[in-house]
Structures are given as structure tokens and as C-alpha cells.
Amino acid sequence: MLRPLLASFFCLAALAAQQPLRALLVSGANNHDWKWTSPVIAESLTETGRFTVDITDEPATTLADVERLRGYQVIVLNYNGKRWGDAAEKAFLAAVEGGVGVTVIHAANNAFESWVEYEKLVGLCWRKGTGHGAYHPFDVVVVNPAHPITAGMADLKLHPDELYHRLVHMHGAEFSVLMSAFDDPKTGGTGRHEPMVTVSTWGKGRVFHTPLGHTWEGVIPSRATWMDPQLRRLVARGTEWAATGAVTLDPRPLNWLSEQERAEGFERLFDGRSFDGWKAYQSAEPPKQGWVIRDAALFHQAGGGGGDLVSVGQYANFDFRFDWRVAKNANSGVMFFVQETEEQTYMTGPEYQVIDDEGTKAGPKHAAGALYDLLPAVDKPVRAAGEWNEGRIVVQGGRVQHWLNGKKVVDAPCAGPEWDAMVAGSKFKDWPFGKVKSGHLALQDHGDEVAYRNLRLKQL
Numbered sequence: 001m002l003r004p005l006l007a008s009f010f011c012l013a014a015l016a017a018q019q020p021l022r023a024l025l026v027s028g029a030n031n032h033d034w035k036w037t038s039p040v041i042a043e044s045l046t047e048t049g050r051f052t053v054d055i056t057d058e059p060a061t062t063l064a065d066v067e068r069l070r071g072y073q074v075i076v077l078n079y080n081g082k083r084w085g086d087a088a089e090k091a092f093l094a095a096v097e098g099g100v101g102v103t104v105i106h107a108a109n110n111a112f113e114s115w116v117e118y119e120k121l122v123g124l125c126w127r128k129g130t131g132h133g134a135y136h137p138f139d140v141v142v143v144n145p146a147h148p149i150t151a152g153m154a155d156l157k158l159h160p161d162e163l164y165h166r167l168v169h170m171h172g173a174e175f176s177v178l179m180s181a182f183d184d185p186k187t188g189g190t191g192r193h194e195p196m197v198t199v200s201t202w203g204k205g206r207v208f209h210t211p212l213g214h215t216w217e218g219v220i221p222s223r224a225t226w227m228d229p230q231l232r233r234l235v236a237r238g239t240e241w242a243a244t245g246a247v248t249l250d251p252r253p254l255n256w257l258s259e260q261e262r263a264e265g266f267e268r269l270f271d272g273r274s275f276d277g278w279k280a281y282q283s284a285e286p287p288k289q290g291w292v293i294r295d296a297a298l299f300h301q302a303g304g305g306g307g308d309l310v311s312v313g314q315y316a317n318f319d320f321r322f323d324w325r326v327a328k329n330a331n332s333g334v335m336f337f338v339q340e341t342e343e344q345t346y347m348t349g350p351e352y353q354v355i356d357d358e359g360t361k362a363g364p365k366h367a368a369g370a371l372y373d374l375l376p377a378v379d380k381p382v383r384a385a386g387e388w389n390e391g392r393i394v395v396q397g398g399r400v401q402h403w404l405n406g407k408k409v410v411d412a413p414c415a416g417p418e419w420d421a422m423v424a425g426s427k428f429k430d431w432p433f434g435k436v437k438s439g440h441l442a443l444q445d446h447g448d449e450v451a452y453r454n455l456r457l458k459q460l
Helices: 009-014 034-046 086-097 106-110 116-122 220-227 229-244 259-264 417-424
Strands: 002-005 021-026 051-056 074-077 101-105 136-142 156-161 176-182 193-202 205-210 278-280 291-294 297-300 309-315 318-326 331-338 351-355 389-396 399-404 407-413 439-443 450-459
Touching: 021 034, 021 229, 034 051, 034 074, 034 220, 034 229, 051 229, 074 086, 074 229, 086 116, 086 193, 086 205, 101 106, 101 229, 116 205, 136 193, 156 220, 156 229, 193 229, 205 229, 220 229, 259 450, 318 331, 318 351, 331 389, 351 389, 407 417, 439 450
Parallel strands: 021 051, 021 074, 074 101, 101 205
Antiparallel strands: 002 051, 136 156, 136 176, 176 193, 193 205, 278 309, 291 297, 297 450, 309 439, 318 389, 318 450, 331 351, 331 439, 389 399, 399 407
16 A cells, blocks of 8 residues: 655645655565654655655555556665565566665665575675664764765764664675764774765665664654654655765755854754744644644644744844745745734734745735835845745844845844834834834744744844
């Protein structure tokens, strides 16, 4: 049975010129928690907008269907069970030899002892003498930064997982090691660096293999492995390379602070999985409808209701960075200095406009990146509906800057006589708008589809 996980409307719109890659995730048996991990692995691919994923729990049937296999660019293996049978195994190998990529995850390298072709394709397998120490966080280090998968990638820091050691090199298989981890004797390790990412080829097909990805059934803390944005981005980049031979995905993990951002004092305002740090306007709880977590983003469904989403924290001088994406004709906004004293967030909080310029034909002061109804965004590099934009609001010393996709598009006072004059000439003149120079952030429910992710803030 195939279970399709499709990229969202946004992803499909964004990829009009770049069709999503079709992936088949092979599941249905494993000595690990495959019923939980397979959908999560699929999600780690679809959340990038680069893939659509079908999951099969019946690989003996699915893989034997040669015509069906022709529709996929990559096969993702999360399987460790009985052999698939002659027809499925021959079709699988033929597909890979013909150019279909393969991603091998964790215990999939335990599978199929004595199937020589499979063992050689994987390269390093769990066989007699292989083991691991305690489940623990450890660093995974890039040792080949020139490969497309690891180019621009930072090391994985304190990734929680099992660290496989003494994997067996099978049948003289040729492969390259891209990342490794030190297997500390203090946690039951070998005292040496163990390979954590390898790549190879099989005919015209490319093989990406990582022994990372452990989750035990019934051991909820071990799910932290796949909650780590670093691993999710690694697997997505590796799978894209297996499918195409190139990598277009940003090396930065979603909803994750870089080492530089941590050193500069940024904090994450969204973890990609929960509403922690966010609530409904004039409430202590998250919205009961409208807003959901989708594609590692805070996603508002068209017509879903729920009202504006408001940060629990309040901020005065800050550097707030965020990614935003709107559907065609959609409208939203990011407010700051919001007070929960009025009927609506916009009655107190100035707004960074988030909108589909092309679909709505909004006027300059109501277009993307504008200081809404006060100042237009100047010479802005906005992207089309369905594509992610990088937003930034900097407030310091009585001035506000709006940035859009790396370019400053608004630079204006947010206090003093000039500010007061702008407000007096706007629709906000009769409200206590921008009077208090500290307050909540708000993500607007304008009734349309909109998504926000990579929310991070530094207090200045």
C-alpha cells in the first residue's frame, strides 16, 4: 500500500519551474520504530518543498512494479526485514543501475545479510563485530567540504543518536566518507572516528548512506534524533544529491541558530514543532483553529480563523529575522510593539507588510516589505507567491528598518515628530498606535494562507 505525502500548495507553486523530486520511501519492517520514523523521514523531505514522497509498507509488491519505479528519482530505505523476493530485488537493482538514487538510513544497513549486491551498494554494513555505545549527543564533523552534499554545511553539533562503530566494509565496495564522529570511550565507543556519511555510485545511480537516524519503539526520548533540524537537513540534501547529482537546498537547517547567531546572542522564537513561545491574541493559550505546524512552519490555513498569533515575549530594541511565504493573492503582516489592550493587534503595533504583490496589486504603502500605510518599501527584491522570502525588522534608538531578501527597503523614525506626522496622516491616527516602544510581536491572520519559519531574535 502506498501512502502519499505531498508537498503543500505553497511548495508546488514555488516549484512551478522546478518540478518536485518524486521519492519512494521503503518501510514496513525494521528493528527500530519504523511506524513512527518513516512518516517523519518523509516529512523531513517534504518540508523543504523539494520532494513529494510515497511510503510503501509492502516493498515486495511495490518494488516489483517496474513501471511504477520509473516514476521515482530516488528510493529512501528505512527497511530492515525479510528479503523482497527475486522480482522486487531485480527491479530495484535495475532501477538504480539506470539512474534512480538511493538513500540508506540507519538500520537499513543491517538488512539482507548475504545479498551481495545490496551489501556492496550500501558499502558499510552492520555485521558481526559491529556495535554502538550509549545513546547520547555527539558532534558529526564534515571531513569532505567539497562534495555537493556537505558544501557550505556546518558540523552537526550535539546531535542525539546512536553512534554505530566498526561497520564492516563489504566486498571491497568503493565509497567516499563525507562526515565522521568521534566515538568516545566514555560512552562505550571505540576511541576513533567512525564514518557517519558515505556516498557511492551503482551503475548510473548515486547512493547516500548515513548510519544516523536511531529511534527505539516505545522510547520517546530517542525521537529527539529526528527532531534535530540538523539531521533533517542533512538527509534532505543527501537525498537531493542521490536523486539529481546536485544540491540546491540551503545548507542551513530549518529553525536552527548558526554558531555565529548563537555567539551574537540570537534566540530561536520557533522550534519548528510546537507553538512554544506563541499564543493567541489576548489569550494565554495557542489558537484553537486556523494556525497549524506544517512544513516546519507556523502555517495559517485560508479561512481557518484563530486570529493573530502573538509572541509570549515582549521586545523593545531588537533584530528580528524571519522567513515568510504567501499563497497567491494572500495578505498578512508582522506587527511589533503590540499591546493587548485594544480589539486588534494593528491598533497598537506597526506592521511589516507580508503580501502577494503580483496577485493583490497593493499600493506602495500596502505592498510587501512596507511599513504598512506609512512608508513604502524602496527598490525591493520580492519573490513570487509560493516562494520563501527573508524578512527582517530592526528597531533601535527610535528608528525602524525593514529588510527584504538581504536588502534594506525601509529606514525611518519610529518615535518623535516625524513619526507622529506619519501616523497623523494614516488610518492609525485615532488609535493608540506605536505609542509604547516595547511590546509583543504578532503574525497576522488576514484570512489567507501564509507561513512563517526561521524566527530568531536578538535583543539590542
